[in-house]
Amino acid sequence: MEVKGEIYRVAGPVVTVAGIKPKMYDVVHVGHEGLMGEVIKIEGDKATVQVYEDTSGIKPGEPVVKTGMPLSVELGPGLQESIDDGIQRPLQTLQEKMGNFIERGVSADGLNREKKWDFKPTVIKGDVVEGGSVLGLVQETYNIEHKIMVPPNVSGTVDEIKSGEFNVEEIICTLSDGTQISMMQKWPVRGPRPVAKKLMPTAPLVTGQRILDGMFPVAKGGTAAIPGPFGSGKTVTQQQLAKWSDTDIVVYIGCGERGNEMADVLNEFPELEDPKSGRPLMERTVLIANTSNMPVAAREASVYTGITIAEYYRDMGYDVSLMADSTSRWAEAMREISSRLEEMPGEEGYPAYLSARLSEFYERAGVVTSLCGENGSITVIGAVSPPGGDFSEPVTQNTLRIVKVFWALDAKLAQKRHFPSINWLSSYSLYNQALSGWFAENVGSDWDELRGAAMDKLQQESELQEIVQLVGSDALPEDQQLTLEICRMIREYFLQQNAFHPVDTYCPFEKQYKMLKAITKYGDMANEALESGAAIEKIVTLESKDELAKVKFEEDFDTALESVMTKMSDEFAQLGGK
Amino acid sequence: MTKEYKTIVDVAGPLIFIEKTEPVGYGELVHINMPDGTSKRGQVLDTSADMVVVQVFEGTGGLNSEAGVVFSGETIKLSASKDMLGRILSGAGEPLDGGPQIVPDKRVDVNGAAMNPYSRMPPEDFIQTGISTIDGTNTLVRGQKLPIFSGAGLPHNEIALQIARQAKVPGSDEEFAVVFAAMGITNEEAQSFMADFEKTGALERAVVFLNLADDPAVERIITPRMALTAAEYLAYEHDMHVLVILTDITNYCEALRQMGAAREEVPGRRGYPGYMYTDLASLYERAGVIKGLKGSVTQFSILTMPGDDITHPIPDLSGYITEGQIVVSRELHRKGIYPPINVLPSLSRLMNSGIGEGKTREDHKAVSDQMYAGYAEGRDLRGLVAIVGKESLSGRDRHILEFADLFEDRFVRQGKDENRTIEDTLRISWEILSDLPESQLTRIDNKYIDKYHPAHQQKAE
Ligand SMILES: Nc1ncnc2c1ncn2[C@@H]1O[C@H](COP(=O)(O)OP(=O)(O)OP(=O)(O)O)[C@@H](O)[C@H]1O
Ligand SMILES: [Mg+2]
DSSP states (O other): OOEEEEEEEEETTEEEEESOOOOTTEEEEETTTTEEEEEEEEETTEEEEEESSOOTTOOTTOEEEEEEEEOEEEESTTOTTOEEOTTSOBHHHHHHHHTTEEOSSOOOOSSOSSOOEEEEEOOOTTOEEOTTOEEEEEEOSSSOEEEEEOOTTOOEEEEEEOOEEEOTTSEEEEETTOOEEESOEEEETTSOOOOSEEEOOOSBOOOSOHIIIIISOOBTTOEEEEEOOTTSSHHHHHHHHHHHOOOSEEEEEEESOOHHHHHHHHHHTTTSBOTTTOSBGGGGEEEEEEOTTSOHHHHHHHHHHHHHHHHHHHHTTOEEEEEEETHHHHHHHHHHHHHHTTOOBOGGGOBTTHHHHHHHHHHTOEEEEOTTSOEEEEEEEEEEOOGGGOTTSHHHHHHHTTOSEEOOBOHHHHHTTOSSOBOTTTOEETTHHHHHHHHHHHTOTTHHHHHHHHHHHHHHHHHHHHHHHHHOGGGSOHHHHHHHHHHHHIIIIIIOOOTTSTTTTOOOHHHHHHHHHHHHHHHHHHHHHHHTTOOHHHHTTOHHHHHHHTGGGOSSHHHHHHHHHHHHHHHHHHTOOO | OOOEEOOEEEEETTEEEEESOSOOOTTEEEEEEOTTSOEEEEEEEEEESSEEEEEETTOSTTOOTTSEEEEEEEEOEEEEOGGGTTEEEETTSOBOSSOOOOOOSEEEETTOOEEOGGGBOOOOOEEBOSOHHHHTTSOEETTOBOOEEEOTTSTHHHHHHHHHHHOBOTTOOOOEEEEEEEEEEOHHHHHHHHHHHHHTTGGGGEEEEEEETTSOGGGGGTHHHHHHHHHHHHHHHHOOEEEEEEEOHHHHHHHHHHHHHHTTOOBOGGGOBTTHHHHHHHHHTSOEEBTTOSOEEEEOOEEEOGGGOTTSHHHHHHHHHSSEEEEEOHHHHHTTOSSOEEEEEEEETTHHHHOSTTTSOTTHHHHHHHHHHHHHHHHHHHHHHHHHOGGGSOHHHHHHHHHHHHIIIIIIOOOTTOOOOHHHHHHHHHHHHTTSOGGGOTTSOHHHHHHHOHHHHHHHO
């Protein structure tokens, strides 16, 4: 029986209703147009609902219907290659139903109901199954084998299992107690999906971005935050991660950001190849787009929708990475709703539960053994947009308390067009140690050392720069002048990476290793030459040194590096000295 | 629907509180009949069975409980028609030029629905503004929102006008229009805009909305929405390429703050409402190109930064929404350089999709990156030179220092009527870059150096 009540008050996205006696977080439909909303406060016989659509023209007295269900996402085949709004309405369906602008009052199923999927069972009648058990497989995209799992809270003995073409609603399995299972399950977005066990991360997320992989790596299953003022490179970095990371699946949440950026992803991803599989990137991508001008309550929900989808694929044993751009807009959505509720504001007007919400979200990252016994992971990378670029504000600070990797974007670097403008002195990764085994084995036994030395040099540089500011670089002893020059090479040749250059956009680990090694080699030779009396002006103006700057743009870097290094040895030999 | 209520119980700032109404819709347009026979308009901000809160656009001066309130039953709409072109309207869309009321072809809700991201076409058509610091280093493309961040007393209006005069997509002669919305600017400023429009004949292709400094602040909340609705109508119903100039966003934000205070809301940073990001986004995001449609909306708005502070909430939140910004610098202005655009804090995020082979030229990106790097470093060195003197600079650094001067003098500086083609801009770029030793051009591929560097071109000849 539907319970009907009526609207008492409308103030923007917040609507007060009476007469439905809902539970907290129940979904309700408000007004004649049945706008979707979620109960966020209950007071006496009145309940406050945040409405996911525009409420203009809605009047007190209009009807309200309770669904009795919490806000949930639909999970099943067909999630890949989709682009949905914050409450999982496919944007393509919305376009078909109402054109180029998003009008309200249109509902749309998260998963396509018509499409048939070829289901291949992996259990037989009589098998005992429980939450998470795999019932069968569906080839969702070329590379994604979708495991159809028993919903977490269901168990029993298989009474009937089907095989063949089905849509997501058709029953593919019946248990002996009569429970019917289709390929689609619904999961309430605000709580995590259960797992068997949480594990420690041991492998890095390889991103092909030199400053990330090389200096401040994030682990698969880890958490990272990328705070920075506007225009400093949060979105470009997140998109680079979405493009080039060695994960199986990417969930990209455009949370309160620009429409054109989402259009860009939609345009570009089908054309780009996944470096791992050679298939179009879109085939492993789920996009959630709730842009800044779309309803703020749906923006608040978008982050949960995204992470729940990520968990679902993790449960199948996939490595998923999730990018949320920007978590600050999510926090602001909370603040906006909270202030409409006239809640007691905390720091800078954010609700007192800001910190709790942020940690609950990042806690859903991790490496796990799922209920079906597979190991999967979710890496969460959140952009943070601090007002005025000031990292002392509540969202940045609360985030930094939780995440293990901090990529600090720096407006000064961005202004100089040093990209990625990640500040190498203030950024950090707490995974370096946990990952050093992996690096030694897969990159080079001396990798940690090379990287450590480069970081030390950069640290020295910042100290030397202070002196230079007072006396000029010519006043420095020659070996220190050389150090400055080597640091410039580390910054310009290695750390700088152009996301828009066809080759430089992705740098395989082998190339990173060899590039850093070559710079180090130059440093060693240069120091030797200096000691044996060569002139510094000559050392820093070797032709081969300028050529080294351009190796990053070479596809065939091995050949390029080899000829540069041969030339370099020759040039150093000619400098004389020993 | 024409029922008149005489039940105002409270008047506070721009707000009135009315009780004992029939159900009233959120966001509805409200007519207020004043005791003296005049009328005002307003909008419903909060509605419940007990009380309705209305913000009054013309301000609440002269209002008391004797005024009558009529709820229109609909949200605020613009009477849109192609006849808007050439007209001057008030900030609330009423004719100011003595002409007739606009006969609507369509009545459109001014709040506008959000464009479906799936329907968007990524902007990529290069707009040549004829200004090197924009075309060369911060390229504007059709469908972009790229505001000017300026300061009081700086020549942002001249720059905006120069762009409005010169902007074109090379090689196309599609229909275009200008929608100009003044929000709280002085009469004098407005006049100079109008005079320029008139002089260049732009007025025929323009729709002008005027809310001047002495017009009610609350009206400013709907002025930009009127303008953007007009722009969308012309772009998507009449296939026009529309350039929208909103000025001054800062005045708009002040009006928002005033409204928030009147509603006794919990203020956000520096007293501005916590929802200002969302509110500004609902304006700025109304730019773009739609797949399958011919027209486009490009926004080039003006924002004066209070105290020249780019971290002030108004420029800050704007910068987080727009696709870059053109920053006008007091320092360059003092040096007598026009247009005093400082390229370093300026940015066009859509530049990459609008330039390169087949659009501008293959070497464009590399040239721009190289000039940025050089200019940034050169400016840093100026600071150093002030302390340690030129002598203690290395040869490399001395070159860079010179480059920074050349860049300002040759590349940035240009005439108010100087309309440079992109080829001109790139030619100047190479001329000043060739002042640096070639080995310092590390951001440019050798193949471009061979092809475009003046030294090589001479060799080739
Ligand atoms: N790795 C990179 N390579 C080349 N250019 C870059 C890189 N990172 C950033 N940029 C440049 O900086 C601009 C701004 O970057 P981006 O849009 O990612 O900033 P943002 O931090 O997301 O800003 P906002 O907070 O306003 O969204 C880009 O448009 C691009 O021109
Ligand atoms: Mg961004």
